[in-house]
Amino acid sequence: xxxxxxxxxDIDWGNLGFDYKPTTYRFVATYKDGAWSEGELITSQxxxxxxxxxxxxxxxQCFEGMKAQTAKDGRVLLFRPELNAxxxxxxxxxxxxxxxxxxxxxxxxxxxxxxxxxxxxPYGSGAALYIRPMLLGTGENLGLRPAPExxxxxFVSPVxxxxxxxxxxxxxxxxxxxDRAAPSGTGAVKVGGNYAGGFIATxxxxxxxxxxxxxxxxxxxxxxxxxxxxxxxxxxxxxxLITPLSPAIxxxxxRRSVMQIAKDELGMETEERPIHFVNExxxxxxxxxxxxxxxxxxxxxxxxxxxWMYMKNSREGVGPVxxxxxxxxxxxxxxERTDPFGWTVEVxx
Ligand SMILES: *Cc1c(COP(=O)(O)O)cnc(C)c1O
Numbered sequence: 001x002x003x004x005x006x007x008x009x010d011i012d013w014g015n016l017g018f019d020y021k022p023t024t025y026r027f028v029a030t031y032k033d034g035a036w037s038e039g040e041l042i043t044s045q046x047x048x049x050x051x052x053x054x055x056x057x058x059x060x061q062c063f064e065g066m067k068a069q070t071a072k073d074g075r076v077l078l079f080r081p082e083l084n085a086x087x088x089x090x091x092x093x094x095x096x097x098x099x100x101x102x103x104x105x106x107x108x109x110x111x112x113x114x115x116x117x118x119x120x121x122p123y124g125s126g127a128a129l130y131i132r133p134m135l136l137g138t139g140e141n142l143g144l145r146p147a148p149e150x151x152x153x154x155f156v157s158p159v160x161x162x163x164x165x166x167x168x169x170x171x172x173x174x175x176x177x178x179d180r181a182a183p184s185g186t187g188a189v190k191v192g193g194n195y196a197g198g199f200i201a202t203x204x205x206x207x208x209x210x211x212x213x214x215x216x217x218x219x220x221x222x223x224x225x226x227x228x229x230x231x232x233x234x235x236x237x238x239x240x241l242i243t244p245l246s247p248a249i250x251x252x253x254x255r256r257s258v259m260q261i262a263k264d265e266l267g268m269e270t271e272e273r274p275i276h277f278v279n280e281x282x283x284x285x286x287x288x289x290x291x292x293x294x295x296x297x298x299x300x301x302x303x304x305x306x307x308w309m310y311m312k313n314s315r316e317g318v319g320p321v322x323x324x325x326x327x328x329x330x331x332x333x334x335x336e337r338t339d340p341f342g343w344t345v346e347v348x349x
Contacts, residue, residue, distance in 0.1 A: 004030045006349070007293075009118045013125035016160035018293060023156050025115035027108040030205075031098040031150035039108055039152070041115050045152065049138040054147040059193035060137035062091035065292045067128040068113045068156075070120055071335030077344040079333050081109055083253045088133065091189040096146040100135055102259070104152065109133060112154040119158050123334065130159040135210045160295035162229075163211055166218065168326055171289065173227055174210035174303035175277075176201040179218035180225065180248065187225075187248030194250075197229050201279060208303055213287070216277055219244055223224050224275045230291035231255035232299075234284050235313075235321040245272045254290040254329070257343065260331075265340075266321075270313070280291075285312045286319035288326075296329060298322040 011021075022045060054060035062082045069077050085105040092099040109131055113120065121127035133154045137147030163171050173208035178201040181187025186194055203215035205228075212230070217223040224244045226232055231252035233243045241254060241262040262268040284337030299315045313319040333339045335344060 005300060008120075008122060011119070011158060012119075013121045013127045013158070014160075016121070016127045016158055018108045018130075018162045019157075021157045021159075023111065023116040023119045023158075026153055026155040027115075029104055029108065029152045030102075030138075031152070032148075036098075036101065036104055037112075039104060041111060045155075047136065047153065049151065050140050054137035054140045054145075054250040055138065055192075058137075058144065059191065060095055060097060060147055061083070061135065062088060062097065062190055062191065063132060063134040064088050064190060066131045066133075067292055067333075068120055068131060069128045070123040072123050073335065074123070075335060076113060076120055076347040076349065077335055078113070078341050078347060079335065079345075080253055080257065081345055083256075084109075084133065084307065087190060087251070088255070091124070091191050092135065092315075094186060094189045095191055097135060097137060098150045100133075100152050105133060108152065108154040108277075110168065110347050112156050114349060116156050117349060119156065126159055127160050129156050131156050134210070134238055138142055138211075141310040151187050157262075159293075162217055162291075162295075163297050163308065168298060168323065170300035170314060170318060171208065171211040171290070171297045172203035172301050172303070173212055173214035173299055174208045175214050175216060175305075176204045178204075178213070178215075179221075180215040180228075182218050183247050185248065187246075188250060190250055202228050203230050210303055214302055216297075218248065221248060222276055222278065224277045225249055226252075227289045227294075230289035230294040230297070233258055233262075233288045233296075233325075235286040235319070236283050238269070238286060239267065240269045240271070241321070242271050242273060242275060244275045246274065252291050254292055254294075254296070257341075258290050258296060258325050258329060260341065261325060266324060267326055281309055286314055286321045287311050288322045295327045296322060298326075
């Protein structure tokens with residue numbers, strides 16, 4: 001273990017984008033002959049794997065995304081990391097990969113954060129330390145079968161907002177002709193194979209003037225699913241917040257938290273159910289795209305079949321519901337108020 005050096009890098013924290021910025025250490029553990037190694041911190045940014053690795057040929061790979069933030073009192077906080085460990089376990093199960101034990105997952109995350117202390121953005125900078133745990137199928141292989149070996153790696157990078165703009169800025173989404181995930185496919189797990197197919201949809205969405213693609217259900221193209229890397233929540237009149245129910249959506253930890261805040265703190269009536277995009281759109285007051293990277297980005301409009309459709313309460317600016325949810329969530333994440341749900345986990349320095 002390294003001893004933490006409590007100094008900060010000379011970085012313009014306020015102007016970071018969502019890009020890879022090299023840090024000093026990453027945590028790596030390997031699975032071989034049916035057992036995990038203890039794991040260690042290394043400095044190499046390069047992964048070396050066999051040319052036959054299943055992660056390279058067959059997409060036997062999964063990952064997670066989380067953030068560490070500095071609280072006002074200097075503590076470094078993770079947000080519900082045990083849920084990321086559990087979701088990676090589900091991804092492993094779906095792709096027949098060796099499971100990363102929760103203890104190893106959490107230790108890897110904490111060690112990677114602690115070892116790169118100097119890269120954790122200071123409180124108030126608007127930036128965070130993005131954490132990317134990943135699991136790769138490795139080892140000699142050729143046929144269609146699960147890998148004999150695995151590498152679990154956690155690297156980190158200081159990041160600014162995912163969508164450019166300061167504070168809460170409105171985004172736009174566009175429905176394209178591409179699907180993200182089939183109903184009984186792999187949409188509900190965070191596996192690499194789900195994403196390359198979406199690059200073209202994102203590219204088209206951007207060319208059409210949106211920030212990101214929005215997906216409808218692949219079977220009928222009528223029900224709302226999610227954006228490229230964020231789940232959707234929608235406020236309706238009568239203090240209600242709804243979110244799509246579908247087996248192809250990646251279950252966002254941010255969304256789960258936002259729904260609970262809405263119910264327990266804002267007294268909203270919350271519901272997860274199929275949402276018919278065209279038939280129900282006129283009722284949408286505000287929409288938010290939620291995820292670790294997006295936090296909760298208010299959606300102003302959606303391009304669907306060449307028509308821009310605007311949310312009722314977002315024409316002029318960020319609506320009150322998304323603003324309240326954003327404030328409540330980020331205040332907990334940054335330790336700016338007591339954490340009534342016990343969601344934050346401190347990384348001991
Ligand atoms: C990671 C991800 C999300 C957001 O999940 P969080 O746990 O909130 O970070 C949403 N949708 C997709 C497709 C994702 O990959």
